[in-house]
Amino acid sequence: MPDKTVTACLLIIGNEILSGRTQDANLAFLGRRLNDIGIRLTEARVIPDIEAVVVDTLNTVRTTFDYVFTTGGIGPTHDDITSSCVAKAFGLPLSLHPEAHARLQAHYPPGQLNEARLRMAHTPEGAQLIDNPVSTAPGFQIENVFVMAGIPQIMQAMFEGIVHRLVGGQPLLSRSITVTLPEGRVAKDLGALQDTYPDVEMGSYPFNRQGNIGTRLVLRAADPARLTAAAGELDDLVKALGGGGEWDQDLPNEGGAT
Amino acid sequence: MPDKTVTACLLIIGNEILSGRTQDANLAFLGRRLNDIGIRLTEARVIPDIEAVVVDTLNTVRTTFDYVFTTGGIGPTHDDITSSCVAKAFGLPLSLHPEAHARLQAHYPPGQLNEARLRMAHTPEGAQLIDNPVSTAPGFQIENVFVMAGIPQIMQAMFEGIVHRLVGGQPLLSRSITVTLPEGRVAKDLGALQDTYPDVEMGSYPFNRQGNIGTRLVLRAADPARLTAAAGELDDLVKALGGGGEWDQDLPNEGGAT
Numbered sequence: 059m060p061d062k063t064v065t066a067c068l069l070i071i072g073n074e075i076l077s078g079r080t081q082d083a084n085l086a087f088l089g090r091r092l093n094d095i096g097i098r099l100t101e102a103r104v105i106p107d108i109e110a111v112v113v114d115t116l117n118t119v120r121t122t123f124d125y126v127f128t129t130g131g132i133g134p135t136h137d138d139i140t141s142s143c144v145a146k147a148f149g150l151p152l153s154l155h156p157e158a159h160a161r162l163q164a165h166y167p168p169g170q171l172n173e174a175r176l177r178m179a180h181t182p183e184g185a186q187l188i189d190n191p192v193s194t195a196p197g198f199q200i201e202n203v204f205v206m207a208g209i210p211q212i213m214q215a216m217f218e219g220i221v222h223r224l225v226g227g228q229p230l231l232s233r234s235i236t237v238t239l240p241e242g243r244v245a246k247d248l249g250a251l252q253d254t255y256p257d258v259e260m261g262s263y264p265f266n267r268q269g270n271i272g273t274r275l276v277l278r279a280a281d282p283a284r285l286t287a288a289a290g291e292l293d294d295l296v297k298a299l300g301g302g303g304e305w306d307q308d309l310p311n312e313g314g315a316t
Numbered sequence: 317m318p319d320k321t322v323t324a325c326l327l328i329i330g331n332e333i334l335s336g337r338t339q340d341a342n343l344a345f346l347g348r349r350l351n352d353i354g355i356r357l358t359e360a361r362v363i364p365d366i367e368a369v370v371v372d373t374l375n376t377v378r379t380t381f382d383y384v385f386t387t388g389g390i391g392p393t394h395d396d397i398t399s400s401c402v403a404k405a406f407g408l409p410l411s412l413h414p415e416a417h418a419r420l421q422a423h424y425p426p427g428q429l430n431e432a433r434l435r436m437a438h439t440p441e442g443a444q445l446i447d448n449p450v451s452t453a454p455g456f457q458i459e460n461v462f463v464m465a466g467i468p469q470i471m472q473a474m475f476e477g478i479v480h481r482l483v484g485g486q487p488l489l490s491r492s493i494t495v496t497l498p499e500g501r502v503a504k505d506l507g508a509l510q511d512t513y514p515d516v517e518m519g520s521y522p523f524n525r526q527g528n529i530g531t532r533l534v535l536r537a538a539d540p541a542r543l544t545a546a547a548g549e550l551d552d553l554v555k556a557l558g559g560g561g562e563w564d565q566d567l568p569n570e571g572g573a574t
Contacts, residue, residue: 073519076357077490078347079534082340085362089336099334101369104343104360107519111359119337134500135520136507174503193524209522232335242392245432249394261332261365262393264467266451277339 066092068102071112071140071180072130072208075104083210084129091217096226097125107131112143120147120203125224127217130208132197134174141198144205145182155181158196165194189219199223228280230259233289237296237303240264241273247295248275251288257281258288274306276296322485324350326360329370329398330466333362341468342387343433349475354484355383365389370401378405378461380381383482385475388466390455392432399456402463403440413439416454421566447477457481488517491547494553495561498522499531505553506533509546515539516546522563532564 068088074080082104089099100123105111112131119260120126131140145152148226158179162171178195181187186255188204190199196204197216237244241264250262258279275292279285289305296303326346332338340362347357357383363369370389378384391400403410415435420429436453441444446455446462448470455474464474470475495502499522512520516537523530533550537543547563554561 073517073536074521074534075343076347076360077351077488077536078344078349078357080345085333086336086339089334091336093335099365102334102362106358133520133522134503136503136510137519163485170500172500172504172506175500177503180349211524225455242428242430242433245392245394245435246430249432259331261395262391263338264391266467266469276332278335298325308546 062227063257064097064125064225065100065123066097066125066127067119068099068126069112069119069126070102070104070130070208071107073106073129073137075130076106084208084213087210087214088127088217089287091221092224092226093230094281095221095224096229097224107137107139109139109143109146112139113147113240116144116147116203117218121203124202126155126203128203128205128214131179131203132195132207133147134177138177140205141177141180141182144200144203148182148200148203150182150184150200152180153183154179155187155196155198157187158198161194161196174211188216191215191219230278230280232276232278233285234274234276234306235289235292235296235303236272236274237287237301238270238272239296239299239301239303240271243299244273244275244296244301247299251291251295254291255279255284255288258284260288260292275303320485322355322383322386322483323358323381324355324383324516325377326357327370327373327377327384327386328360328362328388329365329386330362330467331364331395333388334364342466342471345468345472346385346475349479349481350484351488353479353482354487355482356488358462363396367397367401367404370397371405374402374461376404378459382460384461386461386463387471390436390453390463390465392435396435398463399438399440402458402461405457406440406461408440408442408458409439410438412437413443413445413454413456415445416456419452437525446474449473488536488538489540489543490534490536491543492532492534492564493547493550493554493561493563494530494532495559496530497527497557497559497561498529498553501557502531502533502554502559503544505557506550509549509553512549513537513542513546516542517547518550534560 131138181198185198185200192212206213261276263274389396439456443456443458450470519534521532
């Protein structure tokens with residue numbers, strides 16, 4: 059019996075993403091890194107800095123997915139409401155975390171740890187800190203919810219510090235081939251191949267690069283033997299259609315298969 | 317009494333976004349363009365190509381938000397399930413749309429409109445087409461749901477063709493200033509200013525550009541007079557903190573205020 063899929067949801071919290079002022083970069087990073095350790099990013103939601111929305115959404119997703127990651131809203135300003143929303147969602151008081159307090163005291167010159175910055179040392183009671191090697195102010199974990207910064211450089215550093223706390227299943231391995239056929243030419247045979255390999259996820263992504271039309275076909279599976287077998291049949295299939303194509307060197311963080 | 321806020325939700329449908337293989341570019345575009353016409357992108361969800369998830373999510377968001385936009389999953393391959401999911405969500409049959417059919421017949425050379433491509437001419441019964449000036453295969457609208465392609469170039473062209481069907485409220489105008497102060501220095505006074513202007517949304521976004529630490533402060537409001545007044549007070553405030561700063565030339569599509 060295959061392992062149960064371990065699922066995760068990302069909550070991107072911030073008006074600046076929804077207004078289009080800031081381009082999110084955390085989703086793609088998290089999707090790749092989670093896959094490395096056998097956790098599937100199954101959903102992501104982008105929500106505004108509105109307390110009721112954040113609290114309700116948190117309570118929905120933390121009981122639906124194995125892991126929840128949040129990004130954004132843990133700075134010192136009035137619009138940074140994530141920590142207090144997480145406390146409300148769990149029905150816990152928000153209180154000064156002694157270790158977070160000590161870190162901020164060590165970080166700021168005397169007199170500069172003002173009231174606003176002190177907000178960044180508050181967590182729901184009982185939270186476990188997430189280190190911030192970039193700018194000190196920590197994130198935190200409470201049960202299956204991991205609260206991280208929105209700035210990608212900090213978020214990524216925080217994530218690397220908590221990877222050991224996450225328990226994944228079997229990572230999906232992947233292979234992809236870029237073919238010189240339009241999607242509509244390969245669709246029927248690809249659909250038939252998908253029926254033959256229900257355990258291999260097959261995706262088809264058309265592109266138009268300065269008039270060069272083609273399709274990237276992506277196979278993903280937990281079982282390397284099945285992946286290799288499906289890739290072999292797909293290779294035959296595109297050749298039979300007169301398309302040919304090149305198998306991509308998959309990036310290591312996409313789970314490069316043999 | 318202020319106009320009711322007109323809300324929208326974006327559903328980004330596709331495993332390739334969640335796996336991190338493809339970076340979404342549609343959210344930021346839609347957030348900006350909707351704001352131009354007085355519609356607020358209030359939430360976005362990224363969901364996988366799984367029928368039950370797409371149908372359930374559609375039925376949740378189409379009854380929660382004034383408008384729903386979907387991107388992705390309307391091509392010719394087996395993993396393109398958006399149109400059939402929309403039909404299921406509305407309890408409508410999925411059928412060949414005569415006008416969509418005619419457009420594809422005119423587009424493809426004789427014999428090339430195969431079964432897979434014909435899938436792209438199927439819509440929930442009664443749907444109104446959304447033109448695709450890039451590659452012909454149309455999107456469609458049914459009630460308050462607008463189904464569009466995932467490829468940004470096509471999605472953007474589709475959106476420009478439906479703008480006239482959308483009824484917005486008052487657009488949010490915005491001003492922003494980039495200051496040479498860390499966020500923690502400006503937080504307290506900014507919070508107090510926010511309390512004075514509850515109708516002006518104030519956001520604070522710290523940055524670290526090669527060691528140059530600063531903060532971008534963004535004000536958004538429907539009323540230009542209130543926006544100007546708040547901006548004036550914010551300008552005084554950052555000067556008093558010794559930070560100074562430069563007001564950005566806001567982009568026209570962010571609703572540049574006077």
